[in-house]
Amino acid sequence: MFQLRLASRNAVLLALRSAALGLCLGVAGCATAPEQHPLDGKPVKSPRERAQLLIEAANGSLIESDPIGSLQYLEQAEKLDPKYAPIYHAKALAYAYRKDFPAALREMKHSVDLDPENPYALNTYGKFLLDAGRLEEAEPPLKKAGDNPTFRESFKANTNLGILYYRKNEFERADARFMKAINDDPTNSCIAYYYRGHLEVRKNDIPGAAKLYERATQKQCAAFADAHLAVGLMDEREGKLDDARKKYLEIRQNFPDSKASDAAMERLKKIP
Numbered sequence: 001m002f003q004l005r006l007a008s009r010n011a012v013l014l015a016l017r018s019a020a021l022g023l024c025l026g027v028a029g030c031a032t033a034p035e036q037h038p039l040d041g042k043p044v045k046s047p048r049e050r051a052q053l054l055i056e057a058a059n060g061s062l063i064e065s066d067p068i069g070s071l072q073y074l075e076q077a078e079k080l081d082p083k084y085a086p087i088y089h090a091k092a093l094a095y096a097y098r099k100d101f102p103a104a105l106r107e108m109k110h111s112v113d114l115d116p117e118n119p120y121a122l123n124t125y126g127k128f129l130l131d132a133g134r135l136e137e138a139e140p141p142l143k144k145a146g147d148n149p150t151f152r153e154s155f156k157a158n159t160n161l162g163i164l165y166y167r168k169n170e171f172e173r174a175d176a177r178f179m180k181a182i183n184d185d186p187t188n189s190c191i192a193y194y195y196r197g198h199l200e201v202r203k204n205d206i207p208g209a210a211k212l213y214e215r216a217t218q219k220q221c222a223a224f225a226d227a228h229l230a231v232g233l234m235d236e237r238e239g240k241l242d243d244a245r246k247k248y249l250e251i252r253q254n255f256p257d258s259k260a261s262d263a264a265m266e267r268l269k270k271i272p
Contacts, residue, residue: 051081055090062094070094085115089124096128104128112141119144119151127160135164146177155185159192166195175199190221197230210234225251225260232264241271 058073071094077087088111095104108125115121126142129135142164145157162177178192178199193216200209213234216227228251235244248264248271255261 047080048084051077051084051087054080055086058090058094062090062097065097067094067097070097083114085111085118085121087111088114089121092124092128101128101132105132119148119157120153123151123153123157123160126157130160130164135168138164146180153185155181155189155192158184159189159195162192162195166198171199171202188220190216190224190227193221194224194227194230197227197234206234206237210238225255225258228255229260229263232267236267236271245271 054073054077058070058077061067061069061073071091074087074091074094077084078091081087088107092104092108092111095101095107105125105128108121108128111121112118112125122141122145126138126140126145129138130142139161142157142161145151146154146161148154148157151157158177158181162174162181165171165174165177175196178189178196181192182189182196193212197209197212197216200206200212210231213227213230215221216224217231221227228247232244232247232251235241235247245268248268251258251264252261252268
């Protein structure tokens with residue numbers, strides 16, 4: 001049986017970061033915490049309002065691949081309003097961008113401690129705990145976020161919870177969470193489809209797995225390189241060697257600097 005690689009941690013983090021960030025409110029808002037709001041000109045008087053503008057500036061810096069600049073803005077925001085939970089959520093994302101995961105987890109815990117009902121913070125905190133291998137600690141915040149009926153991104157929390165159960169070999173519970181994610185948001189549940197493909201491979205249902213992996217490459221999931229690789233592997237398993245060869249070459253062309261591309265080239269060498 002081919003060894004299927006799990007979804008890239010960095011790809012999941014990038015998707016999480018992109019979903020959480022907002023755009024900076026113009027040049028004035030990025031430069032300082034101004035006396036007037038850059039959009040409506042109204043005075044910005046409270047520390048909370050100034051902190052919010054600095055968070056927006058920090059998010060803009062992170063989008064521009066400047067985590068140090070982001071942290072500088074957030075340090076100013078923290079001095080203004082040290083009990084404002086979104087500051088620490090944003091700091092966690094900046095530290096994660098720098099691959100300083102212990103610091104990211106520490107800041108994320110602080111954010112949740114300050115705002116324990118926020119599903120966005122709970123999902124991010126649970127995801128960081130999951131990545132750290134602390135599965136028992138990750139389950140409660142992910143479950144709380146995933147079961148929140150008003151959380152617009154509950155599919156992310158349920159996908160993360162499904163991955164948690166998958167890693168614990170609790171495959172029925174994992175599948176239930178992946179299905180919940182897909183039901184909540186069928187267009188964006190790329191990783192849920194991908195892991196459901198893994199579950200079908202475990203049952204040796206290769207055609208079923210192939211369909212799920214294919215679904216994990218469609219629409220919003222088109223840039224999911226690992227899913228494309230899995231499609232090629234299933235083509236090999238089914239003896240569709242021409243299709244597999246075509247898929248591997250497609251991966252090389254579309255994802256040239258990825259681990260999926262390296263793996264595809266290794267598989268290509270072994271096709272007769």
